[in-house]
Amino acid sequence: MDVAPILDLVGEPVGAALAGLTAGMIFGVSAEQSRFCLRAAAVEVARRQWGGRLAVWLLTFSTALLWTQLMDVTGVIDLETSRWLASPGTVTGAVVGGLVFGVGMILARGCPGRLLTLGATGNLRAILSGLVFAVVAQMSLYGVLSPLREAISGAWTTGGPNPHVLWELGLPASSGIAIALVFAVAALVIAFRNRVSLTTLFFGCGVGFAVAAGWFLTFTLYQASFDPVPVGSLTFSGPSADTLMFVLSSDRALDFDVGLIPGVAIAAFLSAWVSGRLEWQGWDGAGAMRRYLTGAALMGFGAMTAGGCTIGAGVTGGSTFAFTAWLALTAIWAGGMIADRLIDQRPAAASPAVPT
Template sequence: MDIVEIIESIGEGPTAALFGLITGIVFGVAAQRSNFCLRAATVEFARGRMGSKVAVWLLTFSTAVVWVQGAQMLGLFRGVDSRIMSVPGSWSGAIIGGLMFGAGMVLSRGCSGRLLVLASTGNLRSVVSGLIFAVTAQMSLKGILAPYRDTLAGLWVTPGGENVSLLTMLRLPEWFGLAFGVAVAVLALVLARKNRIGPKVLIFASGVGFSVAVGWVLTWSLAQVAFEPVPVTSATFSGPSANTLMFFLDRNAVLEFDVGLVPGVVIGAFLSSLLAREFAWQAFDSVPVMRRSMIGAVLMGFGAMLAGGCAIGAGVTGGSVFAATAWLALFCMWIGAMTTDYLLDQRNLSPAAAC
């Protein structure tokens, strides 16, 4: 059964939601089994280590780049048609939002995608932080925080009414994207061998990146045959978290890719944790920890909507199509996370623990 037959059978909206569900399940399983987390990678790097967390993140990122750039070369996807490239990008939003998101994910002990995965495995701390993240993201998208987001995002935007390709801006050939992804993958594998990471973790880490390519290809393919305009998008958890929340609160909400993505991650991570016997109920250790996590969730919710995506949406999904503002946001997330870790956490560690 091809895409046209699926559309004729269930409709365009449900088809988009189905594709989101598929993408989410792949992401949920792979992220849960690999322990993929940008927050963990930035903290590890900030403390002078190129350990397993950095290796997993680099492998995920490089896999996404290789699969997405390869799909473009095969004609299965066009990055210029993606939602992130077809709308104006915000340099100021990427900088300010990226710094806020980076600080927030250290405070919450996980980025928005990681919180969703952990919540699916019984972590009640992540449930609370994830709900606060989703509410703040919705407030920043269409609520009382939206004017502030618009003001900050409008300070410095890309010219021409659309985003900028980093490859085009640097006058690099199209094949450079694929070559760059392969080079980073080699570095990741070298680090993985140095840190004695097993093949299962490597496979699942690359699976997270593969899920990004799956989302891009499925939504692009749907957009080619759908009667109504379909956003070409992939894995991200700022807008989808807000949209999924409103889907269950608004009786007039419609099915779309975002609405299928979040439940897909929950299903995938939940089943994966059960099969691995890693599902366990967990709660906050203390009031200060809970307060810190809640503040971090607010910073991530507003920061993600300002930056144009979360650690996954901008950092991996946007980065895989070389959206310039996504790369800037990712860089600022690293800076914000490392700075926050240094100011709040490293100073409380003993010299031996900080190494």
């Protein structure tokens, strides 16, 4: 795909932002329609329910895995140029950050991607929680929390490039496609047992496809641009902080990440509007407010320490089979399930009844 004429016309920064906007809009409408949420899936597993939200998450993950691995195996993209495989990974960051993020996800009743989607539909709780997440993420990257993050992340690293799980196990590259199909079959079995609608499954696939689209678009820009363009895909930790700084500062340039967040918000808003789901929602008391904002802060620090959020490390990073991405994803699941067990499953737990 030759995008050079487009980049010559609009410029590389605008072209990158448009790519982010495109991937974000695919994610936004798909996430809003499917109610994609890893927190809800983790809660189902923790409570041994194996319900529809788990089916949607598995289908999203398998779709991202399948398309990303297909493009990599066939040479459409080269995942070795991505930061997940080209740069050293942090083992302690993935474990500690993932656990912290998982706890925060339960407290905030949604991951950053879900909060952004809900915020676009009129959920004021999600909007404020998302802002807290972005501020703490920025503090963890460059601010007062940066030394703590660096100490945790630097305690144990992979040294060289992040190990590729399949290569370390001695498996051929094509085995990634087979693994994706296994996840897909599991998702469809669970979906069938829970009578999940075909529409929900379609849009669940759409969330995963958005991740694959992000890989394709950034790699295409990487090949065509004069200035270096990072090869990556969807994540909400860095882009949330970057978008916040873009709004607050005049020296922040347009790029893929800055286009991503508005794309998700616009598409989720339009999807909810067409479906009649736009509704203003506020707080359910001071206790709920403390819970949400604490969770958002934990997610902000955890995501930056782990190298990404449920989408960034979990689905985008996981689709590359980078070792620390899978480690972070496992830690996020574990942290979420433990937090649900200790906090929300207590007999006297005061968990706010908030739709997610």
